[in-house]
Amino acid sequence: MSSNSTSMEWGPGGRWRAVGLAVLFGVLGLRGVSVAQDAEIEFFSSAFLPQSVTIDAGGTVAFTWVAGLHTLTSGTPTGAPGTLDEPGAIFQATLSSGSPSFSFTFSAFAGTTVHFHDALNPIQIGTIEILGDDLTFTVSVLDNVFEPELLEIFEGDTVRWEHEPMEMLHTVTSGASSDPADNPGALFNEISSDSSPIFEYLFADAGLFPYHCIPHEGLGMLGTIVVQDRFIRGDGNRDGGITIADPISTLDHLFGGVPTLCADAHDANDDGNVDIGDVIYVLSYVFSGGPAPLAPFPDEGPDRTGDALRCGN
DSSP: TTTTTEEEEEEEGOEEEEEHHHHHHHHOOOOOOOOOOSSSEOOOOSSEESEEEEEETTTTEEEEEEEEEEEESSOOOOOTSTTSSTTTOOOOESSSSSSEEEEEEEESSTOOOEEEEETTTOOOOOEEEEESSSOOOOOOOOEEEESSSEEEEEEEEEEEEETTTTOOOEEEESSSSSSSSTTSSSSSSEESSSOOOEEEEOOSOOEEEEOTTTTTGGGGEEEHHHHHHHOOOTOTTTTOOOOOOHHHHHHHHSSSSOOBHHHHOOOOOOOOOSSSHHHHHHHHHHHHOOOOOOOSSOOOOOSSSSSSSOOOO
């Protein structure tokens, strides 16, 4: 057997272990692990596209030269000193054939909007919206339904129920039904009407939260809020940091059948899948100076990308 091979042990419950972890370190010689940019804005002769982008907190925007000469400048041409709109307060860079790209990571601007422009052609103003960690989602109360009936959010997010004008009286009542066994109203029980059209509730904990309208539950006026855990990307064992134990926990999940309640945490390269590429990515980061995981990292946070991975029950 060559020095690069390995054997496997199957312990109690089919738990997988690799004997000879040197094989894991062998993959550190592999390169070409890429980090997808959150947004790209291209600069043409006299304009840039798209003019507006939205990214997650901690996301990166790549500004790319296509033609012309540009002085990429944060803020607006007449922005007030001491504000985010002050020209060049956050970044300034030349984009040309000799300097065709510039990237900026927005790690300290959650929940804000950053403007930018080309100082050599200031007629166009661009906008970068950086999402905050905590968001508010709207559920419409209308026609004897909650729309959407199923909503997925994260810990710390708020749901806002909005009553449609001229709609009949409803309630927004926690619990699967008004049956006492479902503990109705334990979390919230609010009237939704023309006189009380708005109700907001902050979901501080992860879990599954069904709710209903008392007068119309028999007509199927039911809803569910799924609240996911916040997590650190790459922290597969959920201990609050990234070490060699995390790629081992991912291998346990992939090959040993060990279940996980947070597949998203194992998706270190944020490609929407949990596979051997995530193991290689974390090992490269820990031992070879490879790129760090994308947000949420290094602190806990949400992953609002549209993949199928989840974190929580």
